Amino acid sequence: MTARKLLIAQNVDSSYVEKIQEVIPEWTIVTGRDKEIWQKEAPDAEVIAGWKKGMEEYTLNKEDSPLTWIQTWSAGVNSLPLEKLSSHNVHLTSANGVHAYPISETIFALMLGLTRKIHTYVRNQQSKTWDHSNLKLEIHGKTIGILGTGAIGKETAKIAKAFGMTVLGMRHSGKPEEYIDTMYSSSQLHDLLPQCDYVVVTLPLTKETHRLLGQKEFQLMKESAFFINIGRGDIVVEEDLVQALKSGEIAGAGMDVFETEPLGDNSPLWEMENVIITPHTAGSTQYYDQRVIEDILIPNLRHYVKGESPSINKVDYTKGY
Template identity: 35%
Template sequence: MSARPTIVVSSDAPDGPMAVLAKTHPDITVLGCDSYEALPDLISKSDAEVVFTIKFDRGSLYPRAALVESPTVRWVSVGGSGTDHLRPWDPARVTVTNSAGVAADMMAEYVFGAMLSFSLGLRGFAREQAARNWTAGKVEPIQGKTLLILGLGKTGQAVASRAKAFGMTTLGVRADPKPTGYIDEVHAMADLPKLWGRADFILCAVPLLESTRGIVGRGAFAAMKPSAVLIDVSRGGVVDETALLTALDGGRIKGAALDVFATEPLPPAHPLWGYYNVIVTPHCSSVYDGWDVKSARMFADNLTRYRRGEPLANVVDPGRGY
C-alpha cells in the first residue's frame, strides 16, 4: 500500500469516475481505459496498484487475470455489487471491494415495477390498446400478498422496506439468519422448500455462488403457486433456465421478470424472448443516469481510507461472494 498509488479506471465511459477522482484526489495519477483488450498492458506498463472497474460487454472476455493475478495490483474496487467475474482470487494477494447499495433503491423500483406490471395486467392492457379493443378488465392489489426475498443484502432490504409500505408480508432467506428490518420472517436457505408455496412474488437478489447456482430449479417451480411471479435481478445461473421454460410451458407459474441470464446478451433465438408472460430486460435494473459517478464517490471515500492505511469498506470475502 502506498500513499500515492497509480489508479486505473476501467469502464466503457471512464471520464465520469475520473472527474470525481480529479476533484477528490488531485495529487495522484489516474489512467482511464475503455477497452478490455488494452487493460492488461496498461496495468503492466503503469505498475497500477489500484483498479476501479465497471464491467461492460463489448464482445470480449473480461480480463480477470490482469486484475487479480497482477504482480502490482493490490486492490480491485468493483463499481457494482457482483464479483463473480473476478473469482477466484487470493485475498492475501489482492483485496476486492464492491459498491454494494449503490443501486439498491433503483433496483427496488424495478422490482416493484415488475410486480405492479403483473398485478395490474399492464401487458395485457397494452395488447388490447394496440388492437383498439375496449375490453372488460380488472386489476389486482399487491396489498396482502406475500413476497419471498432470496438474499437480504442492500437490494433485498430496500425492496422489503417498500413492500411493508404496500402492506405485503415479507419472507426472507439469508446465509446467516438473523432479525432483519422489514422482514416478517427470516429463514435459512435450507428452509426454501417450505417457503416456495407461500409466496405470491419471489425475488432473487443473491450473489452467484456454488451454493446459489440453480437454486430456483425444477423442485422450486413444482412447489410454487400457479399464480406466483418470479423476479430475478441477481446473476444469470441462479435460476435454472431450462426448469423455468418447463414451468412456463406447463403453466406452473404466472410469469417472470428477468434482468439477468445465463448467457448475456440473451441470444436472439433464445425461447425466453417469445413468452408473453415474461418481461426481458438487458441487465439494466441497476443502471440509471449518474450511478457510475455515485459509485466513483464511494470508491473515492474508500481510497481516502486506503491512502491512510485504514480498513477498507465493503471488502468481499471470495468464499461468500459478498
C-alpha cells in the same frame, strides 16, 4: 520515483476525477473503458476501479504487478478470478448498494406490471385492441418472499410495507432484518416458497446459489405466484422455469437476468404472454457513477492511503461475495 497509479476503466466525468485527485494528489489517475487504454495502463496500476475481462493477463499473470486493490463497477463479482485474486492477497471491493434504488424500482415495476396486466395492455395498444383481459389482481396485502436480503432486498422489503404486504426473507444466516416479518435461512427455502404470492431473487451467484431454483422449487410455489429474478441468471434452471410457466405451475415471471446473455432468439421466454423481459438493465441509473465514486471508492481510498484496508463492500473470498 514513479507515481502510484489508479486506473479507472470507465468513462467518468472529469468532476469525479478531480474529487478523487484531491484524496490522492500525488497519484496518476487514468480513465477510460476502451481496451486500448486499460491494457496499456493496467500492468503498473496499484488500484483498478472497474475490472474488465482480459485484465488478468496484464496484472495477475505478471510477477511484478503492483496491483493490490480492485474496486468493481458492479455488485456481482462472480465473473472475476476470485481464487487467483485471493492467492495474490488483492483487496476486492464491490459496488454493492449502488443498485438498491433502481433495482427495487424495477422489481416493483415488474410485479405491478404482471399484477395489473400492463404488459398485456401494451400488446393490445400495438394492435389497437380494446379488451379488459380479465384484469382482477392487486398487490396490496399479498405476501412477498425476498431471496437475498442485502441492500436491494432490504429496500424492496421497505417498499413492500407501503403496500401492506407480508414480507418473508431468506438469507444464509437467517438473522432478522428490518421490514421483514419472518426471516428464513437458506436451508428453509422450501418452507418459504409455498407461502408467497411473489418470489423475488436478489441473491448473488455463488457455488451455493448456482441453479438453486429448479423444477422442485417451482412446483412448491403457488399457481398464482409471480417469479421475479434480478439476481443472476445461473441461479435459476431456465428450462425448468420455462416448463413451469408453460404448465401453469406459476402465473408469470419478470426476468432481468438469464443463463445466457443476450437472451437467444430461440428462447421461448420471448413469446410468452405471462413474461416480462428486461435486458439486464435493472440497475441502470443516472446516479450510478456518482454512487460508486462518492459512496464507495473515495471513502475506501481515504483509508487505503493511510495504510488501512478498504472496508466498504469488501468481498469475503470464502463466501464469494
